[in-house]
Amino acid sequence: MSTSLRPVRSPPASELSPDLLSKLHSLMVKARVLEERLIQMYRQGDGFFWIGGPGEEAFNVPLGLLIHKGRGPQYDYCHFHYRQSATLLAMGADPIDAMRQMKNSATDPYSGGRNFVGHYSIRQWNVVPVSSPIEVQYSIAPGTAIANKRAGGRGITIVTGGDAGTAEGDFSTCLVWSSRPANQLPVLMIVTNNKWGISTHFQGQHGEKRISDRGKAFGIESKTIDGNDPEVSYRELSAAMEYVRTERKPFLLEAMVSRLYGHSSASGANRTNDEADCIAGFERRLEERGLLTRQQMDELRAQFTAELLAAHKQVKEEPQPESKSIYEHVFADRDLVRGDG
Amino acid sequence: MSTSLRPVRSPPASELSPDLLSKLHSLMVKARVLEERLIQMYRQGDGFFWIGGPGEEAFNVPLGLLIHKGRGPQYDYCHFHYRQSATLLAMGADPIDAMRQMKNSATDPYSGGRNFVGHYSIRQWNVVPVSSPIEVQYSIAPGTAIANKRAGGRGITIVTGGDAGTAEGDFSTCLVWSSRPANQLPVLMIVTNNKWGISTHFQGQHGEKRISDRGKAFGIESKTIDGNDPEVSYRELSAAMEYVRTERKPFLLEAMVSRLYGHSSASGANRTNDEADCIAGFERRLEERGLLTRQQMDELRAQFTAELLAAHKQVKEEPQPESKSIYEHVFADRDLVRGDG
Amino acid sequence: MSNMVQAIRMALHVGEERHGVTDIFGEDVGPPLGGAFTATQGLKTAWNSPLDERGIVGTSIGLGLAGCRNVAEIQFCDYGFNSIDLLKLAGMHHWMSNGEWNCPITIMTPVGSGIRGSIYHSHSFDATTTHIPGFKIALPSTPRDAYGLLLSCIVDPNPCFFLVPKSLMRVRSLPGEEIPGEPGDDRVLAKMIDAPLGDRTSWKPQWPETPDHLVPFGEARTVRSGRDLTVVSYGRTLPLCVKAAEALVEEGIDAEVIDLRSLHPYDWSRISESVRRTGRVLYVNEDSEITNFGEHLIRRTVEELFYELAAPPRLLAGAHVPGIGLADSLEMVSVPQLPSITDAIRSLARSEP
Amino acid sequence: MSNMVQAIRMALHVGEERHGVTDIFGEDVGPPLGGAFTATQGLKTAWNSPLDERGIVGTSIGLGLAGCRNVAEIQFCDYGFNSIDLLKLAGMHHWMSNGEWNCPITIMTPVGSGIRGSIYHSHSFDATTTHIPGFKIALPSTPRDAYGLLLSCIVDPNPCFFLVPKSLMRVRSLPGEEIPGEPGDDRVLAKMIDAPLGDRTSWKPQWPETPDHLVPFGEARTVRSGRDLTVVSYGRTLPLCVKAAEALVEEGIDAEVIDLRSLHPYDWSRISESVRRTGRVLYVNEDSEITNFGEHLIRRTVEELFYELAAPPRLLAGAHVPGIGLADSLEMVSVPQLPSITDAIRSLARSEP
């Protein structure tokens, strides 16, 4: 499925270690259980709206594990889509915080009850606020990438978005700005292609066979991968990141993924059965290879389910934001991003 | 220089007829003399601002001759750049009207003294108002192209813009919308590449080797041609248009052209000597081939110069728009584009 | 009786059948969904566009210039702010060509708060659109007005904004305010024109025969007559103003409530006639309060009616903060609600120098 | 003494040297041109961007989030209307992250009429920007204020608009209003910091030593004290208001003229103190007059000072038409000029109930 212009430094052909595989699996399950819990919260009235990434775990977990997280331009900047709870969990976020945002509690550390679930914001890890407007992150990414490049080191900028969103001019902006001969930029552009934009299918709207082909005219390394396979994802992401970290040039990676609960709660958040489930597929392989038993995996899921149910109960008890807080943080009184804030 | 995806139906290999060649030449000279006169008008205070297309005649004249001009979706819709006086002259416009717009006279048929020179607008010929904001015409073009396609017939939409402007998202919008599998559109997208955006050179800003390459990912027929050669331009334009007219699909044509008097009067409107002059080149060939003598060509130029000087004098006498006219035509009271207006 | 979404759908159908609408398009506007709010279900010219508002507005302009009347939807007005230049350009085609071209298009978009839409599904668009010359602007508060105003947008030779208060999408007509020709029974209408759940591929709507019934631009509607003060509003806040006015009767306050309906042109003669009578006026809308269209109406009020005012004209509008927060406690105080409207009416009615 | 372009250039240089500015960028901002108005000549961090305003604003935000203070130019504000969503987003980062992030950027852009710029080089941006929460907004009318306000934008931890009245770009400081440290002789300063014509590859500017001299946000300047009425303006129309006020002295009219300088936050205490004294106020700006920032100021005036007014507060603004036409006869009547300002002051001063 590779559509690379010229071969990117090859990912290690060897198998990923059993430890890593079980870590991947555990995080994927945790992320899925979190999304299912968030959907439950929606159904029970503990939140007005759900959107998230069940179906993208096989790609989003490896991504989170491979990010160099930290603060400032020596580390990776993350401009995320709204389907990346799995990435955040892999980076080390506590799932209860997503539930706090779901419940728009005062304790929501990402927006204080202001923004929808999945709209992360973590300055300590360079996770810039997730935007509801589709694709604007692609116009913003060149800025942090300039900072990464100027800082020296291996920090890069990672920007993700959906397939339908690539129709916005901002996607083109990112291609243009990151490939300027005057200053090529270390940006990993990721498109998670689930073949849908809400109710609109890819087929009628995209003249491109592969979205990744759009990088080629700009001389941008580009590739389309199976994002439903966590091993492929891990290897391809490692390779793409290594390229961006060392060459200080852009890379466009398209990952084919599934959308397992429809677009959002607006479309019902019901389980679809006509899309591949990356966890089911991965678990089959883990079992076949004798790395984990069905029972172990069932226990793991049960354990996460119990933990997150407990967290849900806890979040229900937490306070809502105070009304007068709307006037807080309109203006900053000091420079948090530059100073020691 | 062709970068076509697959061979477009070949342009006639034969020479263009002597009549056509001398017509091309005459129009090119007329267009150049018009631009030089407009610059004179600027220098003499008969206009606040000049912008135009001296250096693009070899491409713009053939374009104008090949357009199916008329009104409504059976004919070609023209979304032009501000450097296309030569196209308009080839379509049959009277040069005095450009001078009226230069002088912002009440008699300016394109905008009544409201808009800059080169901002044509001719409903009878489907020439939609030229926009100062760069590249927006590429977002508008799909609309008229839908109308062309729906009308049946051979009418197409032609949209032109500069090289630097392709960095705007609107250029990408046109690629996306015209290549949708659900409705491919008969749009001829033209980029006149003079390698400059005001003072900014192509080199530092464009990761693409050729702008036309950007069509490829979308499966759009794409080609880069020498727009300084009127014969090449005529043939390539004929072929590209024939493709769009019959296949009802988009084509992206990049024409390499010169900018002979700098960006505009804002940058002095002085003659540069480091760019190829398409008229000088063409005249050398016409002379070599014995089609026209130096003397004939000199006389032709002198004749146009005299005519346009006279027109300049006439325009000086024409009235300025009345102040109260600013409130006219804010709203239309009837449907001009649909009815018989 | 219809709700506002159904009224819009019926108007669009009439537009297709009798007024030459050739394209109704935007994100998720065509099958299978028929619009985020179902306003475009079952329409024969509806189609799904790419996810690209600039392309939507640009294509709408292009279609309009080619004589194709069209209704282009921005899924939420919150997502139209990347296309203000194109909207300005649409409003300029007739003027910049000195009357040569016109651009007969309708930009339809849901506006305002009321569905816990958080920061990006709660924006207002009235301050922005009223600052764009060359557009006519409609913002209904009832299904029948939605029907009549949308038809006025469609038949107008100029670009029009049809702004839809999203919190009123499911509100039904009041008795006496039905659309001529619509079936009286909600369930009958739903069966006729609401797409079924599940597979819709073979579904076809049964359209009732509804006449044109245009609501002209520039005609406000006095929803409630009153002696003591004038309340001018539109969209989501309009029914709240009516409710507040009715509740205040028992406090002896008799407020006149005007539904502006059309924001440009707007019905100044009705406002000024009323304010001349009452001497007091409150403008209510939910856009944020700095550089707000209600401030224009206040300016005009003091320009023309200063010496007839018994109290300072007032504006009740949204807070000047970057967005409307998701939590109920945040949304409630960010934009006018029944209690704040009631308070504002009461205090204006009672205010003494 | 410097003109406004030179003042801007010096402030940008100080920003680079002492306040950590890492990037000054936009279309034609870097060498060889150094800006359409030469405001960015000779600056060591200036570079040319692609022709893409969305990329310019987006990249500015990204740089800001990464702690790189930057000044991003939109070549003419007329071309910023395709990026209003991104500007809104910049104004929202601190708030939407509940105080986690801030976005220290300056968006610099020329505004207004006065150079026969026709439809697309004459736009105002004050109505649009004042409706965007989360930004501080400066609009100077003198070189020294341009210097001091731009430095305030640069050091502020929030996104700021630095709007430059293009018709005043070449106007020089008045005696007594020079920037501390600048050479008194125009030719000396020009030699030091204006790029030569022709080849500039080896040219280097010689920057005078100028101290910080910040003009804080929210502090207006009373340019002329007066007893009879208050005129509040900014940018291009400000010096015209002063001129008109001076001419009217011989008619016995003594107008106070306030230069607002900062549009958000704005100096309400200075306005209200003055209006309390004079009882009459005229707001002058050149943005089009429906949903105009001056209407906000009128609203606030009637909200807080209604009973202290001796006459209705007035707005003089641009005509609500799609653009400013090229011909002199069109531009002159589209936006306030000396005669219309003089008339407005006179009629307000003399107006009786």
Ligand SMILES: Cc1ncc(C[n+]2csc(CCOP(=O)(O)OP(=O)(O)O)c2C)c(N)n1
């Ligand atoms: C600028 C903008 N336009 C429209 C929307 C409404 N909207 C939300 S999600 C969505 C579809 C996104 O599809 P895609 O980019 O493929 O991402 P996915 O949701 O499939 O992951 C749309 C149209 C939006 N959020 N932002």
Ligand SMILES: Cc1ncc(C[n+]2csc(CCOP(=O)(O)OP(=O)(O)O)c2C)c(N)n1
């Ligand atoms: C949206 C927009 N941004 C900026 C400008 C200012 N501007 C006018 S022409 C120009 C350069 C255009 O370069 P190119 O597209 O190559 O066309 P050319 O002038 O070279 O034919 C710029 C930046 C504009 N007119 N519109």
Ligand SMILES: [Mg+2]
């Ligand atoms: Mg998708």
Ligand SMILES: [Mg+2]
């Ligand atoms: Mg160019």
